[in-house]
Every structure is written in C-alpha cells, then in structure tokens.
Amino acid sequence: MTHASLAEAGALAFPVPCVGCGEPPRMLCERCRPEVCPAPSLRELDAGLRVWSGLPFSGVPARAIRALKADLRTPLARALAPALACALDEAWVATGGAHARPPLLLPIPTSRASWRRRGVRVVELLLRRAGARPCRALRHARRVADQRGLDRADRGNNVAHSMRCAEMRGATVLLVDDVVTTGATLVEASRAVTAAGGLVVGAVTLASTPLVFGGSRSDA
Numbered sequence: 116m117t118h119a120s121l122a123e124a125g126a127l128a129f130p131v132p133c134v135g136c137g138e139p140p141r142m143l144c145e146r147c148r149p150e151v152c153p154a155p156s157l158r159e160l161d162a163g164l165r166v167w168s169g170l171p172f173s174g175v176p177a178r179a180i181r182a183l184k185a186d187l188r189t190p191l192a193r194a195l196a197p198a199l200a201c202a203l204d205e206a207w208v209a210t211g212g213a214h215a216r217p218p219l220l221l222p223i224p225t226s227r228a229s230w231r232r233r234g235v236r237v238v239e240l241l242l243r244r245a246g247a248r249p250c251r252a253l254r255h256a257r258r259v260a261d262q263r264g265l266d267r268a269d270r271g272n273n274v275a276h277s278m279r280c281a282e283m284r285g286a287t288v289l290l291v292d293d294v295v296t297t298g299a300t301l302v303e304a305s306r307a308v309t310a311a312g313g314l315v316v317g318a319v320t321l322a323s324t325p326l327v328f329g330g331s332r333s334d335a
C-alpha cells in the first residue's frame with residue numbers, strides 16, 4: 116500500500132470535521148475550499164508601507180488560518196498557499212520592475228515561546244508551500260507581549276525596537292507575515308531591515324484583518 120493510499124484509508128477510518136463548516140469528512144470540504152481561493156487586496160499602513168494580502172481574515176479563511184496556527188493543522192498550508200502566492204505575485208509586479216534582482220522574502224520571526232509550543236514556523240511553511248524561499252534574517256531582540264487585546268497605540272509600543280535584522284546592505288526586501296492587523300509588527304520589521312541597510316519595498320501577508328478598532332479586539 117502506498118503512503119498516499121494509507122493516508123486516504125486513514126481519512127476514511129477517521130473522518131475529520133471541516134475547519135470551515137464543521138462537517139466531516141475532510142479538513143477543508145469541497146464546499147468551503149473555494150472560500151480560500153485568492154482574493155488579493157492592498158493596504159497602505161500609516162508609515163507608507165504597502166501590504167499585499169491574499170485573503171480577508173474572516174469566515175472560512177480565518178477559521179482555516181486559526182486551525183493551522185493554533186491547532187497545527189499543517190496540511191491546511193497547502194490549501195492556503197495559493198492565496199499567499201497570489202499576493203506575492205501582486206507585490207512582485209507592483210515593486211519588482213524597479214529592481215534588477217528579485218526581492219528577498221523575510222518572514223516575521225516566530226516567537227521563542229510559540230516555537231517551543233508548536234515547533235513549526237508557520238510563515239516559512241506557507242512560503243515553501245507557495246513555492247518561495249524564505250530568508251531567515253529577522254530575529255526578536257527582546258520578548259514582546261501577545262498583541263491580542265492591545266489597541267493600536269499599545270501594539271506599536273509593544274513591538275517598538277523588538278526586532279533585529281542581519282546585514283542587508285544593497286538588498287531589496289519584501290516582508291512576509293500570516294495576518295496583518297494594525298501592521299505594527301510589519302512597521303517594526305521594516306525599521307529593523309532599514310537599520311540593517313536593506314530597502315523594504317513592501318510587505319505580503321496571507322490574510323488581512325478588516326480594521327475595527329476603538330475598543331473592540333482582533334484575533335490576529
């Protein structure tokens with residue numbers, strides 16, 4: 116029996132609920148799968164940093180991303196990767212023309228706590244599934260509190276000067292993250308890359324949260 120047919124037999128023996136609608140037998144059913152088809156959007160952060168995203172962080176895409184990140188349903192990375200690839204393409208078309216070489220793709224680093232808890236670097240996994248090569252140049256310089264539950268100003272203060280970047284002189288860079296909410300993390304990463312001599316031409320995320328701030332909290 117091949118590995119694939121063993122996996123198929125396993126799926127039949129142990130049907131799993133769909134992360135989108137909760138119905139068995141697949142992790143992402145035929146009905147919900149179209150919901151994660153690429154739906155690219157562009158946002159400009161206050162700092163002037165442009166962010167291309169492949170999906171809205173709502174409904175089925177948000178549930179699938181939470182299941183990937185929180186429950187480590189890593190097979191979902193394959194279903195979500197086309198949306199990231201699409202956002203990368205959009206960013207590449209919009210920014211790549213001005214540069215002789217393709218920009219380096221710098222993932223936002225996984226926190227040490229999350230690495231210990233999950234053992235997976237979700238953004239790197241998504242990039243690989245999207246057929247791209249991550250460049251692990253950004254690191255945390257200090258611990259930061261969980262961004263959830265913080266308002267816009269607190270998020271900025273929480274992450275300010277929290278990252279460090281390897282030498283980037285002469286390199287053009289696209290930052291990559293799973294979800295953009297206020298963009299505070301991306302702005303901090305951009306600062307770190309710029310301080311290391313790199314030129315940040317934009318950022319790409321799998322999904323983008325509709326901005327609903329002023330007391331309400333976000334999941335990303």
Ligand SMILES: [Zn+2]
Pocket residue numbers: 133134135136137138143144145146147148
């Ligand atoms: Zn479903």
